Amino acid sequence: MPRNLFQRMVFAFLTVVVTVHAYVFYSLYVINGNVLMQLTGTQSVLSAINCQGGVYMFGTYLPIWAVIIIELCIAFTLEMVMGSPCSFKLACRIFDPRKDHPMMFETAIICATVGLMCPAMSFIASFLYYPYYSGFSFITLMAIWLKLVCFNFPFAFFTQLFFIQPLIRKIFKFLFFKDIAKREQDQKMKDNNYHGEEESIETFVQI
Structure with a gap:
């Protein structure tokens, strides 16, 4: 788990990079792939995107790399401002990271x-993908939001819980293995000192 702001930023950046690419693929190929191919009369999703001039966003068509960069910036900012700190606080309401098993606490953070x-x-x-060419309606916006949540939530839950977060944690441990090893060593020393104090107290009581 990240222990300072720099580690939090690295962890969030790694998570966002993998997640955004997964979501763009999921959105373009899985959800909208068939529609794009039918509208453009092409045989592949990539050809359909190139045929229409890019991915629809902000009422215009942007290249895929631009869409990824925009979503990366938004997701990273949101993760640092809301996702990471709020999920930790929510997980702490149910689990105690000092007492409960780390896997339970990490799972709670992922779910939050x-x-x-x-x-x-x-x-x-x-807002980004709203069909502005047909005008704007708040009801339509809410309907699109509900539709996206229904599509995205199952994908987000299972990919984050079983694939993305385990991968990110492996990479994070590899990048900060020295800090993690030192932290574990310090924790062992504290535990040994604690047990030593308990034994001393028990001996004193027996005497």
Whole structure:
């Protein structure tokens, strides 16, 4: 787990990079792939995107790399401002990181993060991908938001819990293995000192 601001930023950046690429693929290929190919009469999603001039966003068509960069910036900012700190606080309401098993606490953080980030990012996406060419309606915006949440939440929950977060934690441990090893060593020393004090107290009581 990240222990300072720099580690939090690295962890959030790694998570966002993997997640945004996964979501763009999921959105373009899985959800909208068939529609894009039918509208353009092409045989592949990539050809359909190139045929229409890019991915629809902000009422215009942007290249895929621009869409990824925009979503990366938004997701990273939202993760640092809301996702990471709020999910930690929510997890601490149920579990104690000092007493409960780390896996339980990390799972609670992942679930809380998905519960916060998925509706928030889906709401932002409702504005980004809104069909402005047909006018603007608040009811339509809410309908798009609800649709995106229904599509994105199952994907977010299972991918984050079983694939993305385990991968990110492996990478994070590799990058900060020295700090993690030192932290574990310090924790062992504290535990040994604590047990030593308990034994001393028990001996004193027996005497």
